[in-house]
Amino acid sequence: MFANFDINFILFGVMPYVALTVFLVGSIARYERDPFTWKSSSSQLLRRKQLIWGSILFHVGILTVFFGHLIGLFTPVWVLDALGIPYALKQWMAVLIGGPAGIAALIGATMLLHRRLFDPRIRVTSSYPDIIIMGLIWLQLAIGLLTITQTLQHMDGSEMVRFMMWSQSVVTWNLNAWVTVIDVHWLYKLHIFLGLIITMLFPFTRLVHIWSGFAAPFRFLLRPGYQIVRSRRTAPLARR
Numbered sequence: 001m002f003a004n005f006d007i008n009f010i011l012f013g014v015m016p017y018v019a020l021t022v023f024l025v026g027s028i029a030r031y032e033r034d035p036f037t038w039k040s041s042s043s044q045l046l047r048r049k050q051l052i053w054g055s056i057l058f059h060v061g062i063l064t065v066f067f068g069h070l071i072g073l074f075t076p077v078w079v080l081d082a083l084g085i086p087y088a089l090k091q092w093m094a095v096l097i098g099g100p101a102g103i104a105a106l107i108g109a110t111m112l113l114h115r116r117l118f119d120p121r122i123r124v125t126s127s128y129p130d131i132i133i134m135g136l137i138w139l140q141l142a143i144g145l146l147t148i149t150q151t152l153q154h155m156d157g158s159e160m161v162r163f164m165m166w167s168q169s170v171v172t173w174n175l176n177a178w179v180t181v182i183d184v185h186w187l188y189k190l191h192i193f194l195g196l197i198i199t200m201l202f203p204f205t206r207l208v209h210i211w212s213g214f215a216a217p218f219r220f221l222l223r224p225g226y227q228i229v230r231s232r233r234t235a236p237l238a239r240r
Contacts, residue, residue, distance in 0.1 A: 026203025054111030061105025087157025
């Protein structure tokens with residue numbers, strides 16, 4: 001009965017859809033049920049200097065890595081071909097830009113995790129989900145940097161194209177997408193698996209505040225056209 005069962009089908013064929021469903025439904029449910037928990041829960045007042053440096057390094061690095069992955073994985077291959085961009089060039093850009101960004105993010109994550117674990121005041125105000133998600137992100141960054149050792153062995157861009165095809169096949173509901181990554185190096189598989197785990201945990205941690213960052217420009221554009229502001233001089237005198 002299970003002779004033809006392949007764990008890769010579960011991890012890379014089924015799990016992406018489970019992760020995306022939990023991510024979307026969980027985020028909506030949290031916003032509807034617990035809107036006052038929709039925040040980053042900053043501990044800036046408790047240890048400001050280390051937070052500033054760690055936060056800057058982490059956020060600049062992680063945003064660069066995130067958008068690099070987003071653009072790199074979901075740009076159709078035919079677009080690269082149409083623009084005449086060699087796969088090898090794109091691979092080198094990923095290493096030369098993503099590598100330093102990943103290192104910056106890892107250093108920042110280390111600083112943030114250190115202050116959360118070893119500062120008694122911050123430790124008391126930290127929840128277990130806060131610590132777990134920060135630890136998973138740190139591990140994900142470390143694994144991502146380790147994958148560079150494998151990437152340097154495939155600088156023709158062939159492996160990169162496989163991950164592009166897998167990602168794009170998943171979002172277009174190609175149920176055979178998992179076959180594309182079935183024989184890639186285990187570091188890549190671990191990186192993808194951990195990324196899906198973080199995606200599923202997203203709605204239940206402080207990471208939900210990322211939604212607010214993306215929504216802010218839209219709220220600004222859709223705000224009422226006029227705002228009435230009166231000075232204290234023109235404001236009516238309060239009755240005594």
